[in-house]
Amino acid sequence: MxxxxxxxxxxxxxxxxxxxxxxxxxxxxxxxxxxxxxxxxxxxxxxxxxxxxxxxxxxxxxxxxxxxxxxxxxxxxxxxxxxxxxxxxxxxxxxxxxxxxxxxxxxxxxxxxxxxxxxxLPRTTRAQAMDVLSSQAAVAGYRAMLIAAEAAPMFFPMLTTAAGTIRPAKVLVIGAGVAGLQAIATARRLGAQIEGYDVRPETREQIESLGARFLDLGVSASGSGGYARELSAEEQAAQQAALGERLRVFDVVVTTAAVPGRPAPKILTAAMLEGMKPGALIVDLAAESGGNCVATVPGQRVNVGGVTVLGPLDLAAGAxxxxxxxxxxxxxxxxxxxxxxxxxxxxxxxxxxxxxxxxxxxxxxxxxx
Known part of the structure; x- marks a missing residue:
């Protein structure tokens, strides 16, 4: 039998x-x-x-x-x-x-x-064909950018119309893992002006290969197993100061930083939200593990001082x-x-x-x- x-x-x-x-x-x-x-x-x-x-x-x-x-x-x-x-x-x-x-x-x-x-599964070449985290993260990154495009109060691409030229949305993706790279690729296809950031400097080439600019904040946290190491207090302070200054120009921010089995690192602080432009949008892919943004509420849409924060759940299940x-x-x-x-x-x-x-x-x- x-x-x-x-x-x-x-x-x-x-x-x-x-x-x-x-x-x-x-x-x-x-x-x-x-x-x-x-x-x-x-x-x-x-x-x-x-x-x-x-x-x-x-x-x-x-x-x-x-x-x-x-x-x-x-x-x-x-x-x-x-x-x-x-x-x-x-x-x-x-x-x-x-x-x-x-x-x-x-x-x-x-x-x-x-x-x-x-x-x-160990993150090895042999395990790639069995890597459920990567395959499902690709779906999540794609859907997150579609959600961002729908929820943003502006067009993603540049449009030339009889009423004048509409500039493209400025989009930042934080985290250049599988989900982040897929989000970058999707934003690029949608016509946005896209930048990507990751504390692992080795991701620069991957980000730039997708047609995005690498946002260099001068902080490196290369770790083992494909994940970033934890930043020291001094490194984290330097990162936050530099990121807070750069966030002011972006219309949309998609965060994807997560480590399986641990709470998501808090990257976007209340002070950063206060400095963002009115009408800006944050889509937090790490909502299920606590969120990368201090204002994220899993499964909900919140508004903090004119900045909208989305915490979508079960993104892969949506496709x-x-x-x-x-x-x-x-x-x-x-x-x-x-x-x-x-x-x-x-x-x-x-x-x-x-x-x-x-x-x-x-x-x-x-x-x-």
């Missing part, structure tokens, strides 16, 4: 993505695996049940999927009551947020269910079709590390497998840092 890969419908509020697409279902079936999915699992993402059936997958109710799956794929960790039917020896893979779900994951481990949280396609391919690639000879057989000597496993009983578990 072939090994079975299953996927449940996501039930978190606002979550429209799915961990299994017809494309990845077809590829799993081609590898000799059985694929089962909960009815309407992909409906919100634009994948009706019929497309999965055409790919060789079998629809079922949630309890049946959980009971039959040897490998369960998810976007977010399902509620405990939807996992009660999981058998010992099963594995679950997704963005499991282990710091927030430690007790639930530990309980699954005690039942013999092994969990792999892909936020913990569920393409976000799901990329995410499902990430999971498909990671599943290749877990399945050998047609069965579930994780190799814990593999650095990617070991780094992402969050609930092996008797083992010290990795934590987001």
């Amino acid at each position: 072939p090994m079975t890969v299953g996927a449940l419908r996501e039930t978190a509020k606002g979550e429209r993505r799915v961990a299994l697409t017809p494309e990845t279902a077809r590829k799993l079936v081609a590898r000799g695996l059985a694929v089962i999915f909960e009815h309407d699992a992909g409906r919100e993402a634009g994948f009706p049940d019929a497309t999965y059936v055409a790919a060789g997958a079998t629809p079922a109710d949630a309890a049946d999927v959980a009971a039959r799956a040897d490998l369960l794929l998810c976007v977010q960790l399902p509620p405990a009551d939807r996992l009660t039917a999981l058998r010992a020896g099963t594995a679950i893979v997704g963005q499991l947020r282990p710091n927030a779900a430690h007790d639930r994951l530990e309980a699954l481990g005690e039942r013999g269910v092994t969990a792999f949280s892909l936020e913990l 569920p079709l393409h976000a799901s396609e990329m995410y499902a391919r990430n999971l498909l690639n990671f599943a290749g590390l877990l399945v050998r000879d047609g069965g579930l057989s994780p190799d814990f000597a593999d650095d990617l497998v070991a780094a992402t496993c969050v609930n092996r009983v008797g083992e010290k578990q990795p934590q987001l840092i």
